[in-house]
Each structure stands twice: as C-alpha cells, then as structure tokens.
Amino acid sequence: MQKYWAFILIILLTCSCSISVDAQQGNGALPHSSTAFVVIAHRGNHTVYPENTLESINAAIEVGAAYVEIDVRETKDSVPILMHDVTVNRTTNGIGNVSALMYNELKKLSLKSADGKQYQIPTLEEVLQLCKNKINIYLDFKMASVKKVWEQIQKIGMQHQVIVYPNNIDQYKQWQQVASQIPIITSVPEKYLTDDKLAQFFANTKVAVVDNLYQPNLIKIAQQLGIKVWLDVESANENETVWGRYVKMGINGLQTDKPKELISYLKNMEELPK
Template identity: 45%
Template sequence: MNKRRVIILICFLVQIVVSHSQAQHNQLPKTKNKVVLIAHRGNHVLVPENTVASTKEAISAGVDYVEVDLRTTRDGYLVALHDATVDRTTNGQGKVSEMTLSQVEALQVFNRNKKTLRIPQFHEILEVCKGKINIYLDFKDADPEKTWKQIKVAGMEHQVIVYINKKEQYGEWKKVAPNLPLMTSLPENVKTEAELNQFLDHFKVEVVDNVTNPEFLKVLRNRKIQVWLDVQSPTEGPQKWQEALDRGAEGIQTDKPGELVRYIRNNNP
C-alpha cells in the first residue's frame, strides 16, 4: 500500500471515529407528545411549586416531564426547593442548607391561591412520578451519589434527565451514572461554532436549552443533540408556543402545561 493510500485510509478512519463519537448519546426517557413538554416546577400556577400537589397536577395535564429543583438540608436530606432560602415560598426564613429536615417539613408552602402545603423530600416526588411522568431534575445543590441511589430505589433510572448547573457536576454525574442523560446551558463564553464544538467535545450532553442561533442549531442537530426552549412567563401563550415550534424546538418548558398540551394537539397534529 503506497503512502497516499495510507493517508487516505487514516483520514477515513478518523472521520468514522469522530462521527461515531458524536452520535453516541445516552437514551432520553420515553415521551408521549410530539414535542417534549415540561411543566416548570410542576403545574405551579394552580398549586404551590415543587410540591407533591404541583407534581400531580403536571401528571394530570398530560406533559412529559415535571421540572424538580433539588437541594439538601443541613442533616443531609434531599428536598424539592428552587431557591437557596425558604423566604419566598414559605412562612419561614433562612437557607435550607442551614435547616434540619424537621425544620423544613414544619414550614408551610404557599402561593397566591392561599393553599398551604409543605416542602417534600425527593423520594416522595419520585414515588408520585414513577411510571406516570419523567423528571427534569434541576440539580441545584445536592450529592449525585445520594441522588442516584434514591432514583434507583424508586425504579426511576429511565425516567430522569439531570440539568447540570455547575461544570464540576458533569464529572460527578458521569462517574456515578454514566448512562444517565444530561442537559445544560451553553456558557456565555461560547460565541463561535468552533467554541461550541470544543465545548460539546468535552461535555457529552443529550440536551441544551435556549439556543436560537441558526448556526449553533445546525451544529447541535448534526450532533443529534436536542434543544429545549423555556417559554415560561406570566405572558406566555400561543404566540410564544408557536415561535418555539417554528424554531424547531424538540422540547418546551411551560408555566401553563394543560393549555400548552391542548394547543399542541389542536394546532400541530
């Protein structure tokens, strides 16, 4: 075999390896809607966010995922809470990381509809979701090993995607659960296609959120990485939903899960 053929063969093999590596993704949880639909903090417009009740309402709405924010109490229990403090959503004050589980569970969770509930432990959310809805786990402040253990005990290994908030969380999750699908946002310093490819070469994720740049979308589609868009806001409605669909979003996170499900089914059969 002459030198020219050897070079051509090497280039061909390198291309195959690169293409193969780009195509390797962990399997996302099964979904039922044409577009992946996520209830932001549960159906929290109807009932308090990140509670068992808002999770049940998300299931009733017919979406594919319920978003759950995860934090840890001072004594090491995993609880569903968005903020670092309990000030906004409960009748208490202080950082959840400085409170014991008994202190956290004694609080009343409320919102504008005046219903009062409590902050649930993560295992309670898992039990409600099993076989009914997937979990989009917004990993705020918790231990991946302890979290994965609870996921396995609940039999939810194939019903969870983890949203990575910090760079170090990526390595921790890859070590603990290498086959679990991961999601993240693009760093602010990713400004070019080359920088995007470099980032994706180091962080093997299945989903990124809120990308609308056409060139970036092309890169992500070539790599078989899904894009999920956040449309949740007090003013969200058909216009924003259709804009997300027109952009080709594979997933949409919403504050109005029931209405969005109906819109998708009626307008995008």
Template identity: 45%
Template sequence: MKKFLLPILGLFFINTVPAQKSLFPEINHRVVVIAHRGNHQHVPENTLASFEQAIACHADFVEMDLRTTKDGKMVIMHDATVNRTTNGSGKVSDLTYNELMQLTVRPASASDTGHYKIPLFEDALRICTGKIHIYLDFKDANVVQAYDLIKAAGMEKQIVVYLNKEEQYSQWKSAAPQMPLMASIPENIKTEEALNTFLKKTPVEFTDSADPAMIPFLNKRHVAVWLDIQGNDEGPAKWNDALKMGVQGLQSDHPEDLVKFLHQN
C-alpha cells in the same frame, strides 16, 4: 434556570432517534412538554400537588429543583432560601428537615385553600414513578445519595439531570454513567465552526440554548434543545416562534395550555 456548561457524553434526540424512544418510552408529544416546577397555575410551585397536576395535564416531564437540608435530607426547593415560597426564613442548607417541616408553603392564590409542605425528594419520586419523567435541576445535593433514591424508586430511565456546577459532571459519570445529563451552551458560541469545535471537546446530549442562530447547528449535531419558554409573556405566539426554531422540547409555566395548543396545531 442558570446557564452552566459541562461536558456530556453520548447522543440523544428525543423526537427522531429510535434509541431515545427506548430511554423515554412514554413521551406523549412530538415536542416534549416540561412542566416548570410542576403545573403551578393553581397550586404552589415545587410541591407534590404541582407534580400531580403536571401528571394530570399529560406533560412529558416535570422540572424540579433539588437541595439538601442541614441534616442531609434531600428536598425540593428552587431558591437557596425558604423566604419567598414559605412562611419561614433562612437557607435550606442551614435548616434541618424537622425545621423545614414546621413551615408552610404559601398558597398559589387567595382562593387556594390547600395546605402544602416542602417535599422530600423520595416523595416526589414516588409521585412521579411510572407516570411522568423528571427533569432534575441539580442545585445542591450529593450525587450518590440522590442516585440511590432514584434507583430505589426504579426511575433510573425516567430522569434527565441538569447540572449547575462543574464537579457535578464527573460525580454523575462516576455514580451513574448512563444517566442523561443536560447543560447550557456558552453564550459566546456564535458560529457553527465555534460550536463544532466546542462540541468536539465537550459533547452535549441536551441543552437549553436560547440562541436561535445556533439551533439549526445543534440539531445538525443531534443535540436536543429543550427551550425555557416560561415567563410573563408565555403563550401561543411564543410557542409558535419556538417551534419554528426547530426545538425538541419546551419548558413551560402553562403546561396544560401548551398541551392543548400542541394537540390543536
């Protein structure tokens, strides 16, 4: 997840504020479990199969990355190119949807015998509707077009949008004023006074801030922290450390294990 700050209006606090419950009524855990690019332990990331497995393990949110093809189709792909995750090459934005459909997403392991394609956003919405919320990493797409698909799927109240570009903020506020948005706190914010000054100018609903010193001040201002915990060393020790910080959500590469950990602890 790239760090980028944008002004976001409104206040949400997913574990303690009743209004948050009305926005996301089907949260399964006090600490929100976010499946990073789906549950991709046994199937490839950002595929319909990974989203289905995130649903199966009872994650609260599935994170996915939105990009646009050369001919205007919205697809789920983290990287700007297809090189790493498929048997093809080139930028998503330089390839048509039909060209992408000729590619195969690489399996998760040698024992994975599945056949996977790059998903359309509308198919990802269909898989998730009524079953899991979406943490939408808005990489490169048209806001109005994306929101039209969200409305068509009836998922207006099941999505948080993570912003990557400054112009995306005003675009989302114009197209969907009630859509919850998320961005990062600048790394140079190191004191409560600096944070308060900053938040007065640019109120934030959600953040993925990783600075432990800032988390109590963010909590005090009712800014929900959904921490990126994924990595090679992810596990109970890191989860415990993150929970001690007072975060409200964890984005994980091991959502099934995290769910079990939370239930046991």
C-alpha cells in the same frame, strides 16, 4: 433557572482534556416520551398549586406534560427535598437556609399559597414515587449529594426517567463518576454560537440536550449530532405567539409555566397527538 453556573460549567468542560474525556460518557439516552415534542412543566403546574409540591407535580401529570422540572436541595441532616431558593423565605412561612434546617423543621413549615390551603415541602423520594411511570423528571440539581440522590433514583426505579441539569463543574464531574448513564442538559457558551464552532463544542462536550439555541442553523447542527434543543419560555406573559415562534424553529421541547395551555396549542397545531 439561573444559567450562570451552566456557562461556567461548559467553558471548563471544553477547556479541560481530562473532563472532555469524561463528558463523552455523559450523552445518556433520554427518557422515553410518548410525543416527539416534549412539554416541560416548570416547577410543576405551579400557577395552580405552589411550586415544587406534590400537588403541582400531580397537576402537571394530569394535563399530560412529558417532564416536570424540579429543584433539589439537601437539609442539614442530609435529606434531599424540593426547593428552588437557597432559603425558605420566599416560598414558606419560615426563614433560613435549607442547608441550615433539619428535615423535621422543614416539615413543620407551610408553603405560601393563593388558595390558603396547607402545602408541605416534599422529599425527593416522595416525588420520585409520585412520578414513576407517570412523568419524566428534569432535575435542576441545586445542591445535594449526588450519591444519595442517585441511590434514591435507583431505589424507586426511576433511573430511566430522569435528566439532570448540573449547576457547577463539581456536580457535573460527580454525576459522571456516579451515574454516567444519566443524560445531561446544559447551555452552550456564547463564544460557540456560530456554525463553525458549535460542532467543535459538541465534539468535546457530550450532552443530551441544550437549552439556548435560538437560530435555525444552530438548532439543525445540534439535531444532526443527535442533541435535542429544549428552550425555556416560562413566564407569566408566554402565549401562542411566543410558542409558535419557537415551534417553527424546529426545536424539540419547551419548558413552560402554562403546560395545559401549551399542550392544547400543540394539539391544535398537530404537534402532539390529539
């Protein structure tokens, strides 16, 4: 995921008194997980199926991931759909910006796949229906109507199974206004990554999870304040050595491109129930 806007978001939050007051409402309760250590499947189990598809999400459910990370954008006719990029160029047989295409146009596109089968871009509503009572959602909120997305989450009854990653300050403020009970995940700005400043940061900026603490002392400070630490390790090269290094730091979760393998590793390490 792109972290640039997250850093801008937090810098603005910590510098603005009015926003800091709102932020104190943003430390919502995390969705229930059957395991203390959470495995987050990045864009679904997308090494098996195309990213951000019902198939990749279902595959993440089948291997036992606690969360699926998905990306939401909105079509020209205001339909929330799953797509990481601004355009459909990389992942489909079409071209153009998501925001410039009607939903009926997107439905006609096929996602590129290694197996040559046909896969379609799903709507957020379809994804919510699939995930309900099966897997939690880590919602990377790219660009959509907060009000509409929240309405869909409530309609399906998923309001206790979602955590949101805002990508700019306006999105953060909108989530606070529309659904302050939704837990927020973000990054800590570099200037606060010291023992004396991190607690100050959390005093002014209430979030449920952070994703960029790599020093045991900083991880401990966050956890003592009730804040979880989930790190991003997703890559083609991630392996047991990488996972082991982070697990030993005492973090609470990992976002991965290899959920099945990571879960197997954690079970062998007795970090997850067998």
